[in-house]
Amino acid sequence: MRASHLEDYYQFLRFPSVSTDEAHTDDVAHCAHWLVEKLTAVGLEAKLMPTPGHPVVWAKNKHQPGRKTVMIYGHYDVQPPDPLDLWDSPPFDPVLKNGYVFARGSTDNKGQILAHILGVQETIERDGELPVNLHFIIEGEEEIGSGNLGNFLTQNLEALRCDVVVVSDTGMVARGVPTLSYGLRGVTALEVKITGSKMDLHSGMFGGAVANPITALTQLLATLHDKEGRIAIEGFYDKVKPLEDWEREAWRKLPLDGDKEILGETGSPDLYGEKGYSTLERLWARPTAEINGIGGGYQGPGTKTVIASHAMAKLTFRLVPNQDGPEILELAKKHLRKHLPAGVTMEITDGHSGPWYLTDPHSSVGQAAQRALRDAFSGAEPALIREGGSIPITSQFRTILGVETLLLGLALADCRAHSPNENFPLENFDAGIRLNKAILQELAK
């Protein structure tokens, strides 16, 4: 590992580029500017493309006719770092411990996209040029749903024509096991607010006379699942594509004890989920309804005998092929309206959404990806998996640009993306640099 690579990495991580929080708008912009400077220094033609939200960083080499064109996509925005008190070191002050770099964004996605940039840097330094026509598209809104990237792609369609997209923003099944992800879950979000009285009430003076919005909210949210862990929204599973036999078989043979791994990672007292599916099957190929946040009434120290005026919850649904996000959102809203308890009112706000993705790991570019993965990981056989997370833009690459996406992820299960103490091993950072060099060579063929 070159010292300059690590210094680049640390500089990149120090920007608190939290896209969801308006207080960090300037930090997001500074981070984008830093990327443009870095990509320019590498020898690419780089520029900042404004959007109605955070800007897109676009860099390319000098394109030559007759060569394959590859787009490498990543994002420079990160999730909020809270709860801050659970971090062992400040989230935007990277530290190296036992070969792992700890910082928000270290894995998701700064470490992975920077490895690609540094791979390109090394190839250009060695060969003077790249074997393919290259686009780097690095956006600042992935963590808030990539709301402006589709328009950006559409508006620059001709200039962005390419043969394939490469993304490193997914996981590896185990340390040292290169992994090609051929499927992702989608996501759709909503926020529900339940209101009772116009102000907080004394629970002695009013308790028993009017509905408690927190109670109503818990009763409403408790209707989302049945006792088997299945989602109880009518029609929710109607379009779910059943798992293929070969997938269930391949996943059973992975060098990965999903149950043990996830219990160890999470420290949860037990595994839990929809009956009839293995843990990996539930994670990779079954939809979920999650409550990501809930709040209402008094949450401070001690007791406050209050009936809150309102309570809210933030929900996301992970979607799988062939569910339709807007349709699921409508089904969910219909369910919530149907089960709304008496004595309160409800407001529902739609959040961001993004579709699932599924591609064929045995296509010609899929095979090129498998060769590059073997090359970067000392000949180890790549695992073919799906993933539980969402990269909504993958389906836009297909619908807008008409190309498939290769998901060559470098995240480990214990990377703590979106959580306190997010980390990335330098070993994977190095492998990412090698992977970039190999995949560009393989795709050039």
Added chain:
Amino acid sequence: MRASHLEDYYQFLRFPSVSTDEAHTDDVAHCAHWLVEKLTAVGLEAKLMPTPGHPVVWAKNKHQPGRKTVMIYGHYDVQPPDPLDLWDSPPFDPVLKNGYVFARGSTDNKGQILAHILGVQETIERDGELPVNLHFIIEGEEEIGSGNLGNFLTQNLEALRCDVVVVSDTGMVARGVPTLSYGLRGVTALEVKITGSKMDLHSGMFGGAVANPITALTQLLATLHDKEGRIAIEGFYDKVKPLEDWEREAWRKLPLDGDKEILGETGSPDLYGEKGYSTLERLWARPTAEINGIGGGYQGPGTKTVIASHAMAKLTFRLVPNQDGPEILELAKKHLRKHLPAGVTMEITDGHSGPWYLTDPHSSVGQAAQRALRDAFSGAEPALIREGGSIPITSQFRTILGVETLLLGLALADCRAHSPNENFPLENFDAGIRLNKAILQELAK
């Protein structure tokens, strides 16, 4: 209204004597010191009595043998003022608008206890002495359950011997209608914390594999009530004393449209509660299970696709005769343990509790109270009611001191005790001063 009375009132209200919040410990102490100075200036012998928590203020006149001894009880601590953004003026900077004083504690309980102090001041100024032996006991822990007052009473039992206790910390059924409250609900509290994973998780990477503690919490709390609004905890109603026919009859005849009043006060879209009881019956004579606060996961702006490590809720139960607080707490915990969803762990913390109170409004002191109320309110006939709130100490006055308590409250339904924009009309402040003078005369007989 004398200008000096209003100035005393404002000074008293400016102390942010929030007993539940350790950050306000000094403010609570300063408020107690101010009271000692005021009571001394009135001509009483006043002192601060330390406790393991906040101090008790104790003041008395020179007692003479052969006279009745009356204890007037009140509290100088207040509820937390949050949510601060819903106050039209700062909670600890009293303002007078249209005859109402707005500030935290204006009604509960600073306005009402100060009216008694000023009544005593006026009687002493006029007569040179009081017609009874008097104790003022003004505590600083009522809003956190009066945890040290029982010990204080026990330790000073002989010195505190009295014939009756007078408390103004309850409500009036309507403006201008003097009200004797002969019953109160009790309260018992607990906090429940549900834990899943050891840290917050990415809902894509882990959603579907492990239980979501917020989902589990909503499922658990949704079991507290059945579809008729009844509490579903086994044995919860076993000891509830049914309403007497005369009470139901008397409450129906009150100059108070409970439904209309409560809808107007609260702005709730509808009334809601246990089937088979009128709104006033539910408020005054039926128990409740309320969720006072809930929190977990991401509550900030935007979306965070996280599965929280833990979630918590604060519960209180309002109790009625003849329910037993500790027994109800055990039944509730048993219920929560029985219904705990799979895949998570639970911790339950007991909160403060206090018993219900019920006395006979037609006893000799009850009749003296009714005469004093008529006197203070221009001859209007007193309403005889119960109340939904809790003053746990009333039952300790009975068990420790062996005396009954007269609840002569001055709070209006729209006083917003425990809520933003708490207020108290100067008209009731004045009536409280007259009431103090009258009740001491009546009890002296």
